[in-house]
Amino acid sequence: MTDLSANQPRRGAPAGRTGGSLYATDARTRRRNAAEKRFRLYGMVAVAIGVAFVIALLSVILLNGTGAFQQSFVTAPVYLDPAKLDKKGARDIEDIKKVSTFGYSPLIDEALQTMLAERGIDSTFEKPKEYRALLSASAAAQVRDYVIANPGRIGETVEFRLLASSRVDGYLKGRVTRDSIARDKNISAAHLDLADAMVAAGMLRKGFNWAFITGADASESRPEQAGMGVSMLGSLFMMLVVLGLSLPIGVAASIYLEEFAPKNRFTDLIEVNISNLAAVPSIVFGILGLAVFIQFAHLPQSAPLVGGLVLTLMTLPTIIISTRAALKAVPPSIRDAALGVGASKMQSVFHHVLPLAMPGILTGTIIGLAQALGETAPLLLIGMVGYIASNYPQGIGSGFLDPNSAMPAQIYEWAKRADPAYYERAWGGIIILLLFLMTMNIIAILLRRRFERRW
Amino acid sequence: MNDMRILERSVGIKEVKISARGCQVYYGDNHAIKDVDIDIEDKTVTAFIGPSGCGKSTFLRCLNRMNDTIDIARVEGTILLDGEDIYDPKVDPVQLRAKVGMVFQKPNPFPKSIYDNIAYGPRIHGLARNKADLDEIVEKSLRRGAIWDEVKDRLDAPGTGLSGGQQQRLCIARAIATEPEVLLMDEPCSALDPIATAQVEELIDELRESYSVVIVTHSMQQAARVSQKTAFFHLGHLVEYGETGHIFTNPSDPRTESYITGRIG
Ligand SMILES: Nc1ncnc2c1ncn2[C@@H]1O[C@H](COP(=O)(O)OP(=O)(O)OP(=O)(O)O)[C@@H](O)[C@H]1O
Numbered sequence A: 001m002t003d004l005s006a007n008q009p010r011r012g013a014p015a016g017r018t019g020g021s022l023y024a025t026d027a028r029t030r031r032r033n034a035a036e037k038r039f040r041l042y043g044m045v046a047v048a049i050g051v052a053f054v055i056a057l058l059s060v061i062l063l064n065g066t067g068a069f070q071q072s073f074v075t076a077p078v079y080l081d082p083a084k085l086d087k088k089g090a091r092d093i094e095d096i097k098k099v100s101t102f103g104y105s106p107l108i109d110e111a112l113q114t115m116l117a118e119r120g121i122d123s124t125f126e127k128p129k130e131y132r133a134l135l136s137a138s139a140a141a142q143v144r145d146y147v148i149a150n151p152g153r154i155g156e157t158v159e160f161r162l163l164a165s166s167r168v169d170g171y172l173k174g175r176v177t178r179d180s181i182a183r184d185k186n187i188s189a190a191h192l193d194l195a196d197a198m199v200a201a202g203m204l205r206k207g208f209n210w211a212f213i214t215g216a217d218a219s220e221s222r223p224e225q226a227g228m229g230v231s232m233l234g235s236l237f238m239m240l241v242v243l244g245l246s247l248p249i250g251v252a253a254s255i256y257l258e259e260f261a262p263k264n265r266f267t268d269l270i271e272v273n274i275s276n277l278a279a280v281p282s283i284v285f286g287i288l289g290l291a292v293f294i295q296f297a298h299l300p301q302s303a304p305l306v307g308g309l310v311l312t313l314m315t316l317p318t319i320i321i322s323t324r325a326a327l328k329a330v331p332p333s334i335r336d337a338a339l340g341v342g343a344s345k346m347q348s349v350f351h352h353v354l355p356l357a358m359p360g361i362l363t364g365t366i367i368g369l370a371q372a373l374g375e376t377a378p379l380l381l382i383g384m385v386g387y388i389a390s391n392y393p394q395g396i397g398s399g400f401l402d403p404n405s406a407m408p409a410q411i412y413e414w415a416k417r418a419d420p421a422y423y424e425r426a427w428g429g430i431i432i433l434l435l436f437l438m439t440m441n442i443i444a445i446l447l448r449r450r451f452e453r454r455w
Numbered sequence B: 001m002n003d004m005r006i007l008e009r010s011v012g013i014k015e016v017k018i019s020a021r022g023c024q025v026y027y028g029d030n031h032a033i034k035d036v037d038i039d040i041e042d043k044t045v046t047a048f049i050g051p052s053g054c055g056k057s058t059f060l061r062c063l064n065r066m067n068d069t070i071d072i073a074r075v076e077g078t079i080l081l082d083g084e085d086i087y088d089p090k091v092d093p094v095q096l097r098a099k100v101g102m103v104f105q106k107p108n109p110f111p112k113s114i115y116d117n118i119a120y121g122p123r124i125h126g127l128a129r130n131k132a133d134l135d136e137i138v139e140k141s142l143r144r145g146a147i148w149d150e151v152k153d154r155l156d157a158p159g160t161g162l163s164g165g166q167q168q169r170l171c172i173a174r175a176i177a178t179e180p181e182v183l184l185m186d187e188p189c190s191a192l193d194p195i196a197t198a199q200v201e202e203l204i205d206e207l208r209e210s211y212s213v214v215i216v217t218h219s220m221q222q223a224a225r226v227s228q229k230t231a232f233f234h235l236g237h238l239v240e241y242g243e244t245g246h247i248f249t250n251p252s253d254p255r256t257e258s259y260i261t262g263r264i265g
């Protein structure tokens, strides 16, 4: 060894291992350091690309979707004319109910007309009916509902906050322009002039859109009225089914397979099958659900119960795989320790192994649930897409059994519709969906922290 | 000559606690224990010595059926505890392990508090009637495990937060808390400093009064110090078994002699 270094010319950093100064880096070390530096660079580039994608995604979503959380409203005092709403004058609720929304529309038209006149805003409209394009078709229904709830106020002038039509709303948000309405038969440039004037007079204003969060889906022609509320409930009931079934079944199956089952060909086969199930496309589970739950078991179509069952099938492999991984990660010495002091197999699993595996199990479960929450394809096949859920479920039972939609299905439905106002709602819906997923992930992290222990 | 007679007499009155006949252990195709016959006496410390990988731990684990937990392990032959076959289908290994406690080669405290580590065994076996009883058992066990002074102020701290040697003593305390009749110790002192080792050896000596203790060790001095009987294992065979004094001073098998003198191992 010493011979070798003696033979070598001592220039700067000596090659080889022997005799070199610690202050000089030899070629080998330099190469290794360069390799490490390169690898770090690749890593940083990869992370940067990932972060860039996330930022791009989030900014696009926020840019497109925040509009849905704002809605334009017209504040107008409406004279509830007894001559039109209650001709008999008896204030009999049955008589009042006989007047349909068609009976209310003229009142609103007139209200707008008089209000504009009072404020000195000119319009070129001749018939009061022409004002109607400013307001949502739901305005008449809103006033009618109010009157039916408060028949005593007939004859008075009541101030209403009425939904503006989606075109006017879009104009205020910049989605609708004078160019884009050139061929629109629902609205004319004159309406937009009027809208400008109303905004200046403070009669037309944007406000936070609670109805988008709490409301139900609306018909194709009333995007301004559509909300996510009912489909959120649909998703909620579905998730309850998924959680209630897949967590106990999945955890029990994994514990049995991992801790108790003999290791033989049969259990190997089961293991392979579970891994394969996790890779099966969700649409396959959808058609399975259609065949088994609806056509064979005759469960109601479009019901969150069926959706939940299908998603349970889909989530189970995820939960089983992650639970088994969590159980496997518990050091075997802990099991030995428990058995060594005379604990039974069951006691060793439930007192020692399971608590240690808990963070992993919970994380896996929540990831499975999040996956299920965002799943659309299987819902297509059991009819939870395209169903217009316009009513809240009556109670728990009907929540599970009545036809409903789910958040991603609702978003898909909106994105499909022609009106650009629905496109905006689809983005808004995605924001809500992402908020839900983020909340679930945060819960997963918190639970992980809470349960994590060293060993 | 005179010494030997006295020793023989004192050993002669001991009864056999564990008796193995024709014991074979296979890990899959690996024949790890080959035809071992041994009688382990009550109120005696028996040391298992032998080179690494010769099957000391494997045989020790046969005595409380810990090998049941290894799927590929297969045990043949008979092992009797107080005349009862522990591999009889009627025997519940859980009940057996309550009688035959074990300290493992690697310290493995539960990731729970020090108190719970000790209290777990007595709790599941119903050894304490109330909290005060349990407290007493915990204190007594920790004292006997020579660790009480170090942990008495932090019984709520996690057992995994102790040093390696402290963890091992905690495991010893945990094993004796359930009052087993036989205590199997797999290299209990390999992570301990000389002081703690001396304390554990003292404990072993004390346990001998009421229990049968089997200890695996790589230290000849320790085997000579604490044990009355020594078994030398080599490549899965029980090569020689007898009085410790006899094995160390006058081994009959050349393999034993070369091991003790440091030529194989
Ligand atoms: N869990 C296992 N699976 C397969 N083979 C095993 C297992 N445990 C031990 N063996 C094998 O059995 C033989 C005996 O191992 P054992 O652990 O009993 O040795 P040992 O005498 O305790 O050694 P050491 O002194 O190093 O602890 C070894 O050849 C080992 O490879």
Ligand SMILES: [Mg+2]
Residues within 6 Å of the ligand: B056, B057, B058, B105, B186
């Ligand atoms: Mg060993």
